[in-house]
Structures are given as C-alpha cells and as structure tokens.
Amino acid sequence: MRIGVLLSLAVVFLHAYVVSSVYVVEINNVIGPYTLSQVQRAISLAEQNNGAVLLLLSTPGGLADVTLQIMREIGNSPVPVIGYVYPDYSYAWSAGTYILMSTHIAAMAPHTVIGSCQPIAGGTPINESKTLNALIGYLETVSKSYGRNGTFARLCITQNLNLGAEEALRQRVIDVIAIDINDLLKKINGTLVLLRNQKTQLIITSTILKRAEPTITETLQMWLSDPVVSSILSLLAFILLLAAFLTGHPAAVVAAIILLVISMFSFLPTAWLGLALIIMGAVLIMAEILMGMAAHGAVAGVGAVLLIIGFLSAYPANFFSGELIHIKDWWLIQLGLYIDIAIFLGFLSFVIYKIIILYKQRPPSEFLTSLKGVEGVAIDDIGPESPGFVKVFGEYWRAVSDTPVRKGCRIRVVETIGDMLKVEPLQC
Structure with a gap:
C-alpha cells in the first residue's frame, strides 16, 4: 500500500519511467554489425513493452564505425539502456568502454576492468591527430552529458588508461558497482537518468529478465567474425583456388568463390545479410544446373541451405520465440513474406524437377563410377x-x-x- 502511494506520487510529481521487464543483450565477443542489430532489436522490444535494456559487456572491443552507431542508438533511445561489465573478472576494453560510457547507467562488477581505447587499424595503433581528436571529442561529450568524468574519456584514448571498478566509481566514470544483475537492479531503482535530454526517474516494478537472443543471420556473422574461423575459410579458399588452377575443375572454382564471398559476410550490415544469402543461394543453384550437375549436387545443396537461411532471416527477429515485435502495417509485411515463400517454393520445386530429369537420363551410380x-x-x-x-x-x-x-x-x-x-x- 505504502509502496503504491509512493509510486503514484513519483509519477505525478516527477517524470518517471516504470520498468516492467528488462531485455538483456550479452556482448561477450568482438563487437560487429550483429551487435548493433541486437541492440536495436532490444531497444525496439523494450519500447513496445515498457521495458529497459541491459547490456552485459565482456568484450575485447570491435569495429569503430559499428560502435559509434551503437552509441548513437543509445543516445536516441526512448527507453533506459544500462551498461554492466559482467560477470565478475570480465573486461570491457576499447569499444566496450565506449559503449559503457554512452549508456544511461554505467555499472561494473567488483573485479572488472575498462579502458585501452586507442583505435587500431590493421593491428597498428592509430596516432593520427584528426582521428584521435574526433574520438576524444565525441567520447568526452557523451560522458559529460551523463555527468561522468570526461578526463578519463581523453586519457583512455591518448594513454590507454585502464580502471578497475572501485577506481572507476571513485573517479565518477561509472555510476554503480553491483555483484550481480539482481543487485544492480535493486541499486538503480529510483535513480534519475537523462532520457532524451530529460531527467527521468527510473522505477523498476519487476525484475523479469528477457534475453534478446541472436537471430540466424547474427549468429552466422558472429561465427564468421571469429579469427579462427576466418583463417580456416581463407586457407580453404586458397587451397581450392590452387586446385582449380592445377586441374581446371569448375567445382573447385565455385567452391573457392563461395568461401571468399561468405568470409565477407561478417562486414555486411545485418539487415542486408538475408538478401545477400538469398541472392547467393539462387546463383549457386543456377551455377550447378548450368554446369550439368558437375559437382554432384554439392553446390546446389549449399545454395539451397543459403536460400532457406536467407528467407528465415526475413522474419522479425522474435517471431520464432513467440514474442513478435508489433509493426505498423504488419499485414503488408506478412503478405510480402508469403509471396517470397511462394516464389521460393516454386523455384525450389522447379530445380528439384530438373535434377530428377537429369538423373533419370544419367543414373547417379553410372555417373559416379x-x-x-x-x-x-x-x-x-x-x-x-x-x-x-x-x-x-x-x-x-x-x-x-x-x-x-x-x-x-x-x-x-x-x-x-x-x-x-x-x-x-x-x-x-
């Protein structure tokens, strides 16, 4: 009763934001286009469901342009975005620090570290003044807008300064230290945050956590961005190109091209990746047909898989998890999806028909032996x-x-x- 009265008074006399659910995004790898996509989706879900976004940061850094886009998304977010370096003994270096300092509430677990923000290009630190001054000015401005220490923003870029949780709190770089998520939500309840340039009281009435899981295309991009996977794909592409040069076999050329193109998917904006997968899948199926099934259906099979993944990625990110994002004129999007599926099934049926006719003319056993x-x-x-x-x-x-x-x-x-x-x- 008493809590209800206080809550009502807060809403009347203060501009308050009442949080009924928290959407969690785990940023525990290299920051790339898939990270931006996840953050955008979480903000959209939180806006439509009166929630907040919690970014769990445990990252060595990532791409500069993507990081700046994420900072801009957070700054323009209609819902509170909380940055939290977690779990304990984690770190949020470089791009992770940029994102943490741009969130409405910045928090760290007790034994975590932030800092080392000097940009790097091709493994070499950038010392060019134009780039450094631009990043320093932007990070200082963002930090000061939330009442945080702008000096650290400068030093973590120019001197790669690092801070632990206690020191970061003492120097007003972060807002709170929390041992876990529940502790964090308790400590920030009732906090004043700057939300779209307006001071707003954050009132957390529920601690329902909903994870914004990565989509199919985001997972693919995440996987391709792994340095080990990237190295293996590059090596296989080189071996196949060498084999194609020595034998002149068309299947080796196609396979090498497939690997080279797929390895570039990690740099595409996630929103365009689905379209790229559909186009590439169709091209591979047609190439296999034009080669007279010279690769015994392997190339066409890869193409079919890419087509299916591409079409699945066209659906709203939370469609299969049962939490649909409400979109204006949703019926029009549904109609477009149904038309796409009909075209895809018709095309796939045509391809299967042609393959059956081809194999009837030339039995697989005879062709392979x-x-x-x-x-x-x-x-x-x-x-x-x-x-x-x-x-x-x-x-x-x-x-x-x-x-x-x-x-x-x-x-x-x-x-x-x-x-x-x-x-x-x-x-x-």
Missing part, C-alpha cells in the same frame, strides 16, 4: 590403333576411338576400359 556420356576435348590425334590423351573435367585421360578423332575436336566418352577411355567424336 564411370565417365560414360561425359564430354571433353581431344588433346592428341586419336585412332583405333593410336591412343592419345583427352581432357575431361579438367583432367587428362588416355583414350582410344573406333573412329579417328583429330586434335582439338569435341568428344564423348563411350565406356571405360581399365584406366583408359573409349571415346567418339562429336564435332571439330
């Missing part, structure tokens, strides 16, 4: 008593022919005789 019916080019003059070499699928084979074949003519494999092919001429 022999080269019967495969076309190639004669490298030498070939006759019944004068064997020569032909090039099939980018590889050289010794061959004979009942009918004379001149060098450079198109040939078709009639049968395999041991390690030799029997061919027939097609055209010269």
